[in-house]
Amino acid sequence: MDLLKQIAMALQCGDSDGIGELLQQALDNKLAPKEILDRGLIAGMNVVGDRYKKHEIFLPEVLLAAKAMHMGMEKLKPLFLKDEVVARGRIVIGTVQGDIHDIGKNLVAIMLSGAGFEVIDLGKDVPPKKFIETAIEHNAKVIGMSALLTTTMPIMKKVVEGLKEKGLDGKIRTVIGGAPVSNEFAAQIGADGYGYDSVQAVDCIRKLISLS
Amino acid sequence: MPTNDNLVNPRPFLRFLSDAMIERIITEARDILSKLGIEIHNQDILANLQGHGAKVDKSENRVFLTDAIIDAALKTTPGSFKLYDVLGNETHDLSGYNVYFTPGSAALNLLDGKTQQIRKPVTADYVNYAKLVSVLQNIESQSTAFIPCDVHELISDSYRLYLSLLYCEKPVVTGAFTIEAFNVMRDLQIAVRGSAEELADKPLTIFSCCPTSPLKWSDVTSQNVVDCARCSIPVEFISMPLSGFMAPVTLVGTLVQHTAETLSGIVISQLTNPGAPVLYGGSPAVFDIRYETTPMGAIGTQMIDCAYNEIGKYLHIPTQAYISLSDAKQLDAQAGLESSMGATLAALAGINSISGPGMLDFESCQSLEKLVLDNEICGMTLRLIKGIQPKEDFPALPRFEELLREKHLLISEHTRKYLAEEMCLPGKVIDRANRTRWQEEGGLTLVERARTEVDELLGKYEPSRLPDKVKKELTGIMLKEARRCGMEKLPEILI
Numbered sequence: 001m002d003l004l005k006q007i008a009m010a011l012q013c014g015d016s017d018g019i020g021e022l023l024q025q026a027l028d029n030k031l032a033p034k035e036i037l038d039r040g041l042i043a044g045m046n047v048v049g050d051r052y053k054k055h056e057i058f059l060p061e062v063l064l065a066a067k068a069m070h071m072g073m074e075k076l077k078p079l080f081l082k083d084e085v086v087a088r089g090r091i092v093i094g095t096v097q098g099d100i101h102d103i104g105k106n107l108v109a110i111m112l113s114g115a116g117f118e119v120i121d122l123g124k125d126v127p128p129k130k131f132i133e134t135a136i137e138h139n140a141k142v143i144g145m146s147a148l149l150t151t152t153m154p155i156m157k158k159v160v161e162g163l164k165e166k167g168l169d170g171k172i173r174t175v176i177g178g179a180p181v182s183n184e185f186a187a188q189i190g191a192d193g194y195g196y197d198s199v200q201a202v203d204c205i206r207k208l209i210s211l212s
Numbered sequence: 213m214p215t216n217d218n219l220v221n222p223r224p225f226l227r228f229l230s231d232a233m234i235e236r237i238i239t240e241a242r243d244i245l246s247k248l249g250i251e252i253h254n255q256d257i258l259a260n261l262q263g264h265g266a267k268v269d270k271s272e273n274r275v276f277l278t279d280a281i282i283d284a285a286l287k288t289t290p291g292s293f294k295l296y297d298v299l300g301n302e303t304h305d306l307s308g309y310n311v312y313f314t315p316g317s318a319a320l321n322l323l324d325g326k327t328q329q330i331r332k333p334v335t336a337d338y339v340n341y342a343k344l345v346s347v348l349q350n351i352e353s354q355s356t357a358f359i360p361c362d363v364h365e366l367i368s369d370s371y372r373l374y375l376s377l378l379y380c381e382k383p384v385v386t387g388a389f390t391i392e393a394f395n396v397m398r399d400l401q402i403a404v405r406g407s408a409e410e411l412a413d414k415p416l417t418i419f420s421c422c423p424t425s426p427l428k429w430s431d432v433t434s435q436n437v438v439d440c441a442r443c444s445i446p447v448e449f450i451s452m453p454l455s456g457f458m459a460p461v462t463l464v465g466t467l468v469q470h471t472a473e474t475l476s477g478i479v480i481s482q483l484t485n486p487g488a489p490v491l492y493g494g495s496p497a498v499f500d501i502r503y504e505t506t507p508m509g510a511i512g513t514q515m516i517d518c519a520y521n522e523i524g525k526y527l528h529i530p531t532q533a534y535i536s537l538s539d540a541k542q543l544d545a546q547a548g549l550e551s552s553m554g555a556t557l558a559a560l561a562g563i564n565s566i567s568g569p570g571m572l573d574f575e576s577c578q579s580l581e582k583l584v585l586d587n588e589i590c591g592m593t594l595r596l597i598k599g600i601q602p603k604e605d606f607p608a609l610p611r612f613e614e615l616l617r618e619k620h621l622l623i624s625e626h627t628r629k630y631l632a633e634e635m636c637l638p639g640k641v642i643d644r645a646n647r648t649r650w651q652e653e654g655g656l657t658l659v660e661r662a663r664t665e666v667d668e669l670l671g672k673y674e675p676s677r678l679p680d681k682v683k684k685e686l687t688g689i690m691l692k693e694a695r696r697c698g699m700e701k702l703p704e705i706l707i
Contacts, residue, residue: 014623055640060631063623106619183648196648 003029004040011044011072012051014064019072033079041072042088042116049115052199062199066114073116088115089209092135093144094122096155101148104178107198108144115202128158135172141209144201147178156181157189164190173208177201219606223309224599226560228519234526237464241471242279244427249276250476251428254435257480264483277479285479288486291528293446295353295383296414298404298678303352303383306491306530309562311597313555313590314385315345315583316537316571317355317420323572323579325663328542330577332361335703338372342379343673344580344666350590351569351583353418355385358578364697367690370396373417374690375705377404378683381676385448385567387420391432394439396693401445403685404678412444415489418532418565422450422495423473425458434480441481441488448493448532448565449477454506455516457499463516470496470520478529491565492524493532495575506574509538509550517554518561530564534575536586537568543582543659547572551582552589559593566590581662584669588638595636603630641665 003026010018019041026036048065051057093109095102102124113119120138122130131143143163145156156176163169175193176186186194193208195201229237252258253273262268264284267276292307304312322333338360345354356372363371369389376384377400388394397417405411421437423429429437440447451473453459455466474492481488498512499505507513517533524531535558538550551568558566569586570578604626605611614624621627641662643650650656656664676683687702694702 058631058637060622060628067623103620107622194648196646200649 003031004036004043007036007040007072008044008047011041011065011068012047014061014068016064016068016071019068020075023072023075027079033076037073037076037080037116041069041076045069045115049199049203059198063110063114066110069114069116070110073113088117088206089142090118090120090138090140091142091144091205092120092122092131092138092140093146094126094131095124095146095148096152096159097125097127098155099147099149099152100124101178102146104148104198105144105146108146108177108195108201111198111202112144112205115206117202117205128155128162131159132162132166132168132172136166136168140172142173142175142205144175144177144195144205146176147181150180153178153180153185156191160190173205175201175205175208219602221599221601223597224560225309225562225597226518226557227522228515229522231526233464234523237467237471237523238475238527240468241475242277242282244468244472245277245282245476246279247276248427249274250423250472252434252476252480253429253431254438257429257434257438260483261479277476281479281483282475285475285482286527288482289478289527289529290487290489292530293415293489295418295446296416297381297383298377298416298676299381300405300414304565306564309597310564311559311562311566311594312352312564313350313536313566313569313586314353315341315351315355315357316534316568316575316578317357317385318387319358319571319576319578321573321577322358323543323577323581325579325581325666328659330541330573333358333578334362335360335375335705338375339379339705340670341578341580341583342376343670344583345382346380346674346676347669347672348583348587350587350594351382353383353385353565354380355567356387357570360703362703364694364699366390366393366697367396367693367699369393370400370693371690371702373397373400374686377401377678377686379676381678383415384417385420385565386417388436389432391435391439394436396689398439398443398445399689400686403682403689408443415444415446418446418448418491420450420493421447421477422452423477425451425453425473426469427473427476429476429480437477437480438484441484444485444488446489446491447477447481448491449474450534451477451494451496452506453496455496455498455512456501459496463512463519466496466498466516467519467523470494470516471523474520474524490529491532492520492527492529493534493565493567494520495534495567496520505539507539508534508568508571508575509540509546509554511553514554514557517563518557521558521561521563525562531562532565532567533558533563534567535563536566536589537571537575538582539572539574541573541577543572543579543585543662547582548585548589548658551586552592555586555589555593556596559597562597580666581659584639584662584665585641585658588642591638592636598633603634639665640668 173192177195193204295304321330451470453469459466459469497506517535521531536555538547540546570583
């Protein structure tokens, strides 16, 4: 089996230790970091996502793979900077103002990081202004927002409107999630996407920034 | 703080009857058997019982069973027995509170998966059924679940067993419709095992043998009991009192009748061959006086089942009941609620062989789609009776330190070690997606999901590992029997 396939396979097994060694071997063999990322790590992660959707594996396996992915990315990141290749994109994420229920948001952050995105996690109780300013400052492509309470859902709309006021709608995309949120609500407030679970949220963001 | 890490909780269980009540019911049943007797329309059996000292009224085919005869029979009745698959591997230990599920048997109709209309099943349906059972994880044995209409009715019993032995490795709950059919059904089993001795040593089937309420055995069913006993083929006695019609309206009165009829079966079996394996089974029902029907999903029916199981356990005999099934005509909410209520009560009561999955419409209609749903119900109840046990839960502090440190326990070693046994993850028939995912995956109804699942599971079927030589021998026996009944060849099937 070629080295990239071995990396993809180790990633599917969530073998963080194995990934480290295989990446080193790949680099020693002068494989380009982008090739290792795309045809090794990301290829493996895509399989993991597909298998999750088909109910062949479950969340713990996906998270283990995401953890291995994150480790792999950490190893490759310095090399990317040299080659001026940034990760798959920067995402600003947080639980909206007035809401401290961040379990789902944390899960999405782990999955995004595992899928090769750079995640700036603003935590919980995040005001609309903070989302927008951080996204602009870090040149993020997407703002991800979560809410558990129906009373905090309107904050999401404020972020969407704030981006529009600055003429950034279409440039910085918005994705929302959380138990009371739905596709209908996303359409109603003008958000670009809705993620109904952590794996699907990654898919949704991937599609939005046309990286899949 | 307590440091005992060996704390274990008891298995959850259900009980309706006190020991004193059980004893009284048995005493009353004995009284009926000795004073009113039981009708047995089989002269050989009457003669045999007379030889053992029972008083016989030949003009009425009635035998009066004394305490001494009943005690002698109970003394030799095995407290447990095992079942083995077609390859000879042990699959069932029918003892104590062990629980196994088997599909409901002998339906006349099939609820067609595609049209959801009932029709008469044919050979291809039976083959699909046997293939499906072979991949259902929570259904441990086959039953000869329905009667293919494309063969002569005189071989419809043996033909079902033939197909089951050919396509599925699991042991079979079955029964003979005639005295003659028993021989060919025995020969099919001997072909699988290699010899009559091997078959006696490793039972492959259980034969349902039904007395007729009230207090009667027909020639065929009583002879079936004798024939099975002679070959040490296990029998499940299926007494069917109907509360309020062919039995007292009260549950206790019905239990007295069930006990009397079942004890009479035990006497026939044990006086033929002491030690022959039997299940203390049944299919009683409360009678629905509005529709003149015998609801298997009625709570009263299911309470009688659980209670006679307690009487069987009191007598140290493994038990069986037709309890995990429904009277609904379609795969609807009633089908699910009645089947799951029955399965849950039966599992908690510790009924050893629980019959019913797949069955609808008063035991007259099988459905493959219901079978895959019921497989999930069985899985949940099997999880239920494992109860709540600690698994490296004490001391709790380290786990919570880990939780606060890592922010979640999704990939904790403890989670990965115990996830599968603690959580009962059902298959795709049970919908646990959030609404958006459910919609994106087609917004399928339960019937549609079950239909898809049947097809997917049939795709996973692997042929039985029974040697080809034996399969050919089975076909030879079956063909000979078919020709005896005027059929030149068997329906076309693919092995």
